[in-house]
Amino acid sequence: MWPQILPTIILSDAFQRFIRISMWAPPRLLELAGQSLLRDEALAIAALEELPTELFPPLFTVAYAERRSKTLKAMVQSWPFACLPLGSLMKEWQPHQENFQAALNGLDVLLAQEVRPRRWKLQVLDLRKNAHRDFWTIWSGSKASVYSLMEPEATQPMKKRRVDGCRTRGKQPLAPVEVLIDLCLKEGSRDKLLASLIEKVKQKKGLLHLCCKKLKIFSVPMQNIKTILKMVRLDSVQDLEVNCTWKLSTLGKFAPHLGQMGNLRRLLLSHIHMSSYTSLEEEEQCVSQFTSQFLSLHHLQELYLDSISFLKGRLNQVLRCLKSPLETLSITNCLLSESDLTHLSQCPNISQLKDLGLSGVNLTCISFEPLQALLERTSTTLQDLDLDECGIMDSQFTAILPALSHCSQLTTFSFCGNPISMAVLENLLLHTIGLSKLSHVMYPAPLESYEDVEGTLHLGRLAYLHAKLKQMLRDLGRPGMVWFSANPCPHCGDRTFYDPEPILCPCYMPA
Incomplete structure (x- = not known):
C-alpha cells in the first residue's frame, strides 16, 4: 500500500530504512524503525514532508518517549490530522515539561504564520488524559481507522467546524487552534504545564482557544479562579464540580462565571454555608444572583446539591429557573421544608x-x-x-x-x-x-x-x-x-x- 502513495522523489537514506522496516516488519518493530530514523534528527525533520500520514503516529510516539524536542516541534507543524491527542501520551509517560513545551513551540511557529501550511490540518490539541486512548495503537490498522478516529466533528464539544480537504484550493487563512483540557483547581497545587499553557493563551490573543469540558474547583482563592477562568472559553464547560467550603457571598461572586457556561450538562455544588454576619437582604441578593444563572443553562441534565445551607424554603427559586428537563437530581445533606418537596x-x-x-x-x-x-x-x-x-x-x-x-x-x-x-x-x-x-x-x-x-x-x-x-x-x-x-x-x-x-x-x- 505505502509504495503506491510515496512521492516519486529521491528519499533520504534514513527515511528509506524507516520505510523498509515499517513495510516488512510486524507492527511491534515500528518503534525500532522510528528509533533508526531519529538517530539523525535533522534527517528525520527533513523527511516529514515525504512521510506518509500513517507513519506520523508511530514516529511521534517514539519521539515523545525519547524526548526529541526538535522533532516533536516539527511534527506539530506538519501534523496531518484534525486532532493531536497529546494527553493520552502524557498519561502513558510522564508529561515531560520539555515535550509539552516543544508541542507549544510548534504551535507558536504555526500561529505566527499568516496562511495555513500545505499539510497542516491541526485544529485541536487534546490534552485530556482519557480521550482518544486507542489512537496511538490503532495507527497500525487500516488508514480508514485512523482517519475516522480523528474526524473533527468527534473532537469538537461545541460546534462543527469546516475542515480543509486533502486537495486545498488556494491558501486558507489560519483558524484558531483549540486546546482541550480537563481542569482541577486545588489550593497549593503547582501545575507547570497549566502555567505554560495559560501564558501561551495570553500571548496568542484569540489564536489559541483554551477549552475545558470538565472543570473541578476545590478550595482555591476566588481571585485565582477568576484569573484562570478568564483564559477559558466558558461555553466549552460541560461538567462542573465546585467542591468548596464557600460562604454564600463567595458563591455570588462566582455566579456570573456559571452563567457563561451555556453548554453545561452536569453541575455539582457542595458545602455552601451562610455567614452569621450576612443580613437577610444580602443573603437574598446572593441567592438570586446564583439561581438566576440557571436561566442561561439550557442544556443542564444533571444537578447535584450537597450540604447547601440556603436551600430550605428556596428550592422553588432554583427549580423555576431551570430551562431543560433534568435526568438526575441529587439533593443530599440539606434541610428542606414540606413546601420545598411540594414544589419539587x-x-x-x-x-x-x-x-x-x-x-x-x-x-x-x-x-x-x-x-x-x-x-x-x-x-x-x-x-x-x-x-x-x-x-x-x-x-x-x-x-x-x-x-x-x-x-x-x-x-x-x-x-x-x-x-x-x-x-x-x-x-x-x-x-x-x-x-x-x-x-x-x-x-x-x-x-x-x-x-x-x-x-x-x-x-x-x-x-x-x-x-x-x-x-x-x-x-x-x-x-x-x-x-x-x-x-x-x-x-x-x-x-x-x-x-x-x-x-x-x-x-x-x-x-
Whole structure:
C-alpha cells in the first residue's frame, strides 16, 4: 500500500530504512524503525514532508518517549490530522515539561504564520488524559481507522467546524487552534504545564482557544479562579464540580462565571454555608444572583446539591429557573421544608428524571403526600432512587409503597439508615416483586435486628431475617433480585453489609 502513495522523489537514506522496516516488519518493530530514523534528527525533520500520514503516529510516539524536542516541534507543524491527542501520551509517560513545551513551540511557529501550511490540518490539541486512548495503537490498522478516529466533528464539544480537504484550493487563512483540557483547581497545587499553557493563551490573543469540558474547583482563592477562568472559553464547560467550603457571598461572586457556561450538562455544588454576619437582604441578593444563572443553562441534565445551607424554603427559586428537563437530581445533606418537596413534585422539569437522590434529607416531620406525588410524576422514567438516612418511618414508608410499585423502570433502590420494621420490608417486597427491572435493593436492618436503643446489631437476628427475605424472593419467583442490608455502626460509622454473610466493621466481633 505505502509504495503506491510515496512521492516519486529521491528519499533520504534514513527515511528509506524507516520505510523498509515499517513495510516488512510486524507492527511491534515500528518503534525500532522510528528509533533508526531519529538517530539523525535533522534527517528525520527533513523527511516529514515525504512521510506518509500513517507513519506520523508511530514516529511521534517514539519521539515523545525519547524526548526529541526538535522533532516533536516539527511534527506539530506538519501534523496531518484534525486532532493531536497529546494527553493520552502524557498519561502513558510522564508529561515531560520539555515535550509539552516543544508541542507549544510548534504551535507558536504555526500561529505566527499568516496562511495555513500545505499539510497542516491541526485544529485541536487534546490534552485530556482519557480521550482518544486507542489512537496511538490503532495507527497500525487500516488508514480508514485512523482517519475516522480523528474526524473533527468527534473532537469538537461545541460546534462543527469546516475542515480543509486533502486537495486545498488556494491558501486558507489560519483558524484558531483549540486546546482541550480537563481542569482541577486545588489550593497549593503547582501545575507547570497549566502555567505554560495559560501564558501561551495570553500571548496568542484569540489564536489559541483554551477549552475545558470538565472543570473541578476545590478550595482555591476566588481571585485565582477568576484569573484562570478568564483564559477559558466558558461555553466549552460541560461538567462542573465546585467542591468548596464557600460562604454564600463567595458563591455570588462566582455566579456570573456559571452563567457563561451555556453548554453545561452536569453541575455539582457542595458545602455552601451562610455567614452569621450576612443580613437577610444580602443573603437574598446572593441567592438570586446564583439561581438566576440557571436561566442561561439550557442544556443542564444533571444537578447535584450537597450540604447547601440556603436551600430550605428556596428550592422553588432554583427549580423555576431551570430551562431543560433534568435526568438526575441529587439533593443530599440539606434541610428542606414540606413546601420545598411540594414544589419539587410539581416542577415541570422533573417528569423525565432517571436518578433521584434525597440522601441525608430529614423527612421525619414531613407528610408523605409530596414524596408520593414525586414518585407518581417520575414513575415511567425513574431508574435509581436513593432515600438513605432520611428518617422515614413505617407509616410514611407504607404510604408511598403504592406509588413506588408503579415505578416500572426502577433498577436500584436504596433506603438504608431509616427505622423500618420487618413487616414493612416484607410489604415492600410484595409491592415491588412485579417491577421486572428492579435488580438491587439496599435496605436497613429491620428494627427487630437491634439489641438495644443504642443501635447495636444482633447479627444472628439479622441473618435470620435476611434469610427470610431471600426465601420470600425465591418463593415469589425472583431469586435473582439482590437484597442486602447496609447499616452504619453507632460507634465508628462504618457500615455492616449483609449479603448473605456479614461484612463487619472492626467494632463487631463474630456472632
